[in-house]
Amino acid sequence: MKRFLSLLLAVIMVFTLAACGGSGKGENGKVYWLNFKPELDEALQTLATSYTKQTGVEVKVVTAASGKYEETLTAEMDKSEAPTLFNVGNAAGVKTWGDYCLDLKDTDAYNALTTTSFNQVDANGKVCSIGLCYEAYGIIVNQALLTKAGYKLDDIKDFDSLKKVAEDIHARAKDLGFDAFTSAGLDDSSSWRFSGHLANMPLYYEGKDAGWTECPATITGKYLDNFKAIWDLYTANSATDKTKLATAGLDAEAEFGKGEAVFYQNGTWEYANLTAADKYAMNADDLAMIPIYCGVAGEDKAGLCSGTENALAVNANASEADKTATLDFLKWMVTSEEGLKCLVDNLGGVPYKNAPESENPFFADGNALLAAGNYNVDWTFNYTPNVDDWRAAVVNAMVQYCSGGSWDAVKTAFVDGWATQYKAANS
Amino acid sequence: MKLKRDAAALNSKLLRRPIQKCFILFLIPTFGAFIIGFIYPFLQGIYLSFCKFITTRNATFIGIDNYKTALTDSTFLHAFWYTALFAIVSLLLINILAFAIAYALTREIKGSNLFRTVFFMPNLIGGIVLGYIWSMIFDGVLSRYNTSILLESKYGFWGLIILMCWQQIGYMMIIYIAGIQSVPEDMIEAARIDGASGWQTLIKVVIPSVMPSITICTFLTLTNSFKLFDQNLALTGGSPFEFKSDGTIIKTTEMLALNIYNTFYGSNTAARGTAQAKAVIFFVLVATISIIQLRATRNKEVQQ
Numbered sequence: 001m002k003r004f005l006s007l008l009l010a011v012i013m014v015f016t017l018a019a020c021g022g023s024g025k026g027e028n029g030k031v032y033w034l035n036f037k038p039e040l041d042e043a044l045q046t047l048a049t050s051y052t053k054q055t056g057v058e059v060k061v062v063t064a065a066s067g068k069y070e071e072t073l074t075a076e077m078d079k080s081e082a083p084t085l086f087n088v089g090n091a092a093g094v095k096t097w098g099d100y101c102l103d104l105k106d107t108d109a110y111n112a113l114t115t116t117s118f119n120q121v122d123a124n125g126k127v128c129s130i131g132l133c134y135e136a137y138g139i140i141v142n143q144a145l146l147t148k149a150g151y152k153l154d155d156i157k158d159f160d161s162l163k164k165v166a167e168d169i170h171a172r173a174k175d176l177g178f179d180a181f182t183s184a185g186l187d188d189s190s191s192w193r194f195s196g197h198l199a200n201m202p203l204y205y206e207g208k209d210a211g212w213t214e215c216p217a218t219i220t221g222k223y224l225d226n227f228k229a230i231w232d233l234y235t236a237n238s239a240t241d242k243t244k245l246a247t248a249g250l251d252a253e254a255e256f257g258k259g260e261a262v263f264y265q266n267g268t269w270e271y272a273n274l275t276a277a278d279k280y281a282m283n284a285d286d287l288a289m290i291p292i293y294c295g296v297a298g299e300d301k302a303g304l305c306s307g308t309e310n311a312l313a314v315n316a317n318a319s320e321a322d323k324t325a326t327l328d329f330l331k332w333m334v335t336s337e338e339g340l341k342c343l344v345d346n347l348g349g350v351p352y353k354n355a356p357e358s359e360n361p362f363f364a365d366g367n368a369l370l371a372a373g374n375y376n377v378d379w380t381f382n383y384t385p386n387v388d389d390w391r392a393a394v395v396n397a398m399v400q401y402c403s404g405g406s407w408d409a410v411k412t413a414f415v416d417g418w419a420t421q422y423k424a425a426n427s
Numbered sequence: 428m429k430l431k432r433d434a435a436a437l438n439s440k441l442l443r444r445p446i447q448k449c450f451i452l453f454l455i456p457t458f459g460a461f462i463i464g465f466i467y468p469f470l471q472g473i474y475l476s477f478c479k480f481i482t483t484r485n486a487t488f489i490g491i492d493n494y495k496t497a498l499t500d501s502t503f504l505h506a507f508w509y510t511a512l513f514a515i516v517s518l519l520l521i522n523i524l525a526f527a528i529a530y531a532l533t534r535e536i537k538g539s540n541l542f543r544t545v546f547f548m549p550n551l552i553g554g555i556v557l558g559y560i561w562s563m564i565f566d567g568v569l570s571r572y573n574t575s576i577l578l579e580s581k582y583g584f585w586g587l588i589i590l591m592c593w594q595q596i597g598y599m600m601i602i603y604i605a606g607i608q609s610v611p612e613d614m615i616e617a618a619r620i621d622g623a624s625g626w627q628t629l630i631k632v633v634i635p636s637v638m639p640s641i642t643i644c645t646f647l648t649l650t651n652s653f654k655l656f657d658q659n660l661a662l663t664g665g666s667p668f669e670f671k672s673d674g675t676i677i678k679t680t681e682m683l684a685l686n687i688y689n690t691f692y693g694s695n696t697a698a699r700g701t702a703q704a705k706a707v708i709f710f711v712l713v714a715t716i717s718i719i720q721l722r723a724t725r726n727k728e729v730q731q
Contacts (some may be wrong), residue, residue, distance in 0.1 A: 071692045078482040096481060096696040247566045247575045386695045394674050396668040403578050411672040420674035424695045 004345050029325025031059040034085035037310065041348040047339065051332060052165050057325050070388060073097075077315075082145050084318045084326040085147035088129040089309035090382040091215055095425065101128035102314040102323060108331035114351045118308045129311035132334075133347035135368045136289070136306040137197050137204065137267030140274075144286040145178050145262045153288055159226075159295035163233055169262055181373055182261040183240035184231070185250035186399050193230065193252075193265055194398065195391040196381055199414070200305055202227040204380040215383040220303060221415040225410050226294035228407055235263070235402060241403045257282060265292065268348045268362040289362040291369070301317050303369040304362075307379030312349070386421035393417045453633065476703040481696050493704035503705055505677050506686035513584065514652035520646045522641070522686030525596045529603030530629070543604065547597035554594075558661020560613040561590045577666040578602075583680035590658055595651065601645045607633060633670050637731050642724040648722055653713045665689070683709055 010098040035044055041063040048059035059155050062083075064072035075102065076083050088097050104110050104119075105127040113119075118131025139162075143153060149169050156162050173179040184194060201222035210216070235242040238261065240250060253273060256264035257280025263299040264270075268289070274282045292388065334341035335350045344351045348360040370376060384390050390413075397405075397413035432689050471483070476493055480486035487574040497503055505692060528546060532539045549557070576582045585622045610633055632643075648711075665678030681689065687709060690701035 067443060074482065074692065074696075155445075160670065211483075243573050243575070244570060246577055247562070247570070341531075386693065389676075389695060391695045393668055393670070395664055397670065399577060400667055403574060409670055412674075413668075413676070416672075416674040417676065420676070421695070423674075425697065427697060 019270045021246075028057060029319070029321030029323070031057065031085060031322070031329045032081065032083045033059065033061045033085040034062040034069075034073060034083035034087070035061055036089070037269075038063055038066050038075060039344055040275070043342055047333065047342045051314065051329060055121075055328075055332075056230060057329065059329060062253055067192070067388075070096075082315055084315045084316065084322045085330065086122055086315065087118070087312055088313040089311050090120070090384070092385065092425065094122050094128050094287060097313065098126070100316055101126070101404055103127055104130050108208040108326055109327070109334050110351045112354070114332070114353055118312050118351055120313075129313035131308050131309050131311045131351055133343060134306060134308045134349040134351055135268050135310070135347070136304040136349070137265070138289045138291050138304040138362075138366075140207050140256065140264045140266055140270060140362070141288045141290055142256065142259065142262050142264075142282075142286055143288055144283070145176075145259060149176055149262065151232050151380075153290065154291075156290055158300045159229065159293040164291050166174055166233060166237045166263065167249045173239065179261045180237040180263055181251040182252035182255040182264045183238055183248075184234045184242075184245055184253055184265075185248070186245040186402070187247070187249070189316050190250065190252060191395040191398075191407075192274065192391065195394040196387075197267070197305065198230065198292065199227065199391075199394060200377070200379060200381040201230065201292055201296075202414075204377050204381075205296050207378075207380045207383070212380070212383060213290065215385055215422065217426075218419045219415055221411055223294075223296060224411055224414060226296055227414075228294065228410075229256040230268060230294040231335065231398070235386055243404070246399045256279075269346075271348065271360045271362055272346060284359075284361055287361055289365045300376045303374040303376045304366040305377040305379065306349075306366055309379070309382065318354075384421075385418065385425040389424075390417050390421045402421060441633070460471065462579040471476050472703060473707055476700065476707045478703075479700050481699065486700075493700040495700045496698075497704040497708060500690075500701070500705075501671075501675055502677055502681070503683075503686055503690075505679075506681050506683045509584075509680070510653060510655075510682045513655070514649055517588055517652045518645060518648045519596075520588065520592055521595050522644055523601055524592060524598035525662070526603050526641075528596065529600045530633075531609055532600070532606055533607045546600055549594045550598045552594070554680040555661045557590060557594060558658045561593075562588065562662050566571065576664060578665060583663040583666065587655075587658060587662055587680070590662060591652070591655070594658075595648060599648065602640050603637065606637035609708025638724065638728040643720065645693070645724055646717055646721055650713060650717050652730075653716070655682055655683055656688065657659065659685045660688075683712075708709070 012222075019108050031048075033044065033048070035041060041061070044061045044063075048061045051057065051059050052226075055287065062072075062076075073083070077086075077097075084091065086097075088094055088101060094101075101122075110127065110130055115131075118134055119127055120129045122128050141153065141156075149165075149172070151165050151169075156165055169176065169178075169180040185191065186194070202221065203219070205223045205226070206219060206221070209222070239255075240248065240275070253266070253270065254266060255261050258276055264376060272285070273279050273295075274287065275284050289304060290306055291299070293299055293302070295326060298405075302384045312328070312330065314323060316323075318326065333352060334350075337354075340350060340352060340355045344356055344358050347362050348358045352356075381387075393413040394410065394417065397409040401407055429484065475483060475486055477488055477490060477495075478486035479489045507524065532542055536542070553562075561574055569575050574582070576586050614632055614636070615628060618632050623631065625702055659680070659682045663680045665681035669677040669679050671677060678686075678689070682707075687702050687705045690705060692699050
């Protein structure tokens with residue numbers, strides 16, 4: 001028995017050692033994509049397998065857990081087999097990872113772009129990353145339920161009309177069987193919708209007034225009252241008790257998908273899940289997206305919030321073979337029919353020349369608004385200094401506010417927090 | 428086949444000498460693992476605490492600036508005092524309760540084996556899981572009063588104390604049981620014959636005899652409290668935050684290890700060196716405190 005045991009242990013040891021040294025480097029380059037969007041993972045795995053089948057080039061796609069991209073990237077970048085393709089989606093990303101980015105200017109993928117406005121460029125003009133897609137968010141409306149409640153989409157033109165409709169639906173929620181807004185969850189899986197996306201509203205209007213072209217050292221929070229107004233509207237007119245937003249383990253997508261609420265603040269990327277037969281199988285014609293109204297003057301001419309954080313960079317420190325392989329893969333993805341179809345199906349707005357038209361009705365809504373002369377609400381939050389820390393503090397303050405605390409904490413986190421994080425990021 | 432176990436043959440110099448010469452060969456695997464897994468990262472960590480870096484592969488040396496930043500960081504100081512308070516409270520509670528239970532369960536109560544197993548079991552659950560489970564339990568109760576563990580620092584503090592007691596008492600109890608059982612029966616009997624009361628026997632005979640167990644248990648609870656991370660992260664993650672007028676954000680229930688982690692992985696990548704410096708300070712601190720504690724309790728141990 002003892003002899004057998006020691007034999008077994010020896011065998012295990014040999015295997016472990018072999019596993020450590022076993023992954024020899026191939027001569028051909030490899031692609032290692034550290035993906036940033038969990039909802040995209042499945043599609044990318046399929047795409048990667050297909051590319052490998054066609055070309056023999058190994059493509060590894062790893063997806064970081066929601067909200068943990070920066071940590072995963074830091075850890076992975078330290079390895080000898082670091083990601084060759086990764087996400088650098090905002091000014092903070094360029095600040096951290098700029099030195100690791102290959103200049104993508106005039107690469108094949110770059111030349112296939114229809115617009116350069118989603119690229120991230122550093123202070124010296126180096127193109128650190130190129131936009132993979134653009135997205136839009138706003139308030140998703142279940143039109144079938146809206147009709148049932150006796151309203152139509154045209155009734156909502158600004159904050160006051162949105163408020164009127166929402167409060168009326170909420171008041172009749174018991175009779176109607178559904179409520180106005182989905183839960184505004186403040187746990188990690190959902191808080192970004194508010195500390196990131198909704199917070200863009202006050203940031204955008206302030207930045208528009210002040211003409212920001214880069215991250216300002218301080219902000220004034222001039223439009224925070226509007227932020228409060230829309231947040232209060234969300235939390236007062238939903239079936240969820242607002243003191244439980246951080247702890248109840250809420251799933252707003254499911255609430256909306258099951259027809260429990262009319263309004264759901266989220267983005268174009270939700271289309272796939274909401275309509276997928278094995279998920280919520282909603283009727284695409286029932287879905288519409290309207291701008292987020294928060295009571296700023298002239299906002300009846302607002303469009304959807306459109307921009308992207310999804311921009312790809314190529315690791316400048318990778319071996320030449322890996323760099324070439326990665327650039328080739330990137331080119332294939334944004335020029336080939338199969339690659340573009342996958343991107344369009346899953347992401348909707350793809351800023352590349354040969355991209356087919358998306359079926360996603362949210363983009364149609366966004367384009368219709370722009371065509372009617374409305375202004376695009378840019379993703380001003382991409383300027384946020386130390387974005388994760390800033391958002392964490394804002395979320396925490398919002399939780400305190402919702403449990404009966406004062407709004408001042410949110411104001412402090414928002415305005416003073418910005419200055420603190422700016423100082424920390426630039427020290 | 429019957430193996431021949433001849434002690435004389437094994438001890439003969441002819442056999443022993445060559446084996447003794449080979450001792451290095453037998454040390455190499457473990458020592459190698461120790462170098463890879465401990466010594467090298469430790470030395471590199473110290474080096475990195477003097478550097479500015481994003482990934483550890485390309486770090487630039489900048490001297491002691493990181494230490495200056497770390498020591499003037501008010502969040503770090505808050506985390507230190509919070510951790511110290513937590514360590515003292517949990518040290519006392521865990522050890523007193525664990526000893527009491529151990530003492531009760533060595534009184535030959537019916538089903539004491541079952542009790543021992545049940546009390547020990549929480550120790551088998553991982554920290555993150557425990558944190559989430561307990562946050563649900565606390566919130567289940569607190570939500571009746573329209574509040575949550577994330578909203579008040581004192582809930583977070585006592586919540587973590589309850590969690591740690593629940594998890595660690597069983598483990599310490601096992602150590603105390605072993606200690607109590609090894610107290611010689613004749614000493615207790617002698618005490619009884621001399622007319623000592625139950626309380627006197629406990630204070631004058633049992634506790635001095637289990638001093639080695641007390642040493643090890645206080646050491647374990649003290650270092651565990653200082654190093655606590657998973658449970659802290661999962662239970663409150665530092666909430667609620669306190670917003671100071673100068674813009675600094677104090678995470679009121681953040682302990683030292685979590686503070687280091689948050690500094691390192693926060694989006695302010697300039698602070699990674701600072702986090703590294705904090706980690707070195709943290710090591711020195713934990714090592715010093717535990718050495719002092721070991722000295723202090725060792726002195727109280729009696730020879731049997």
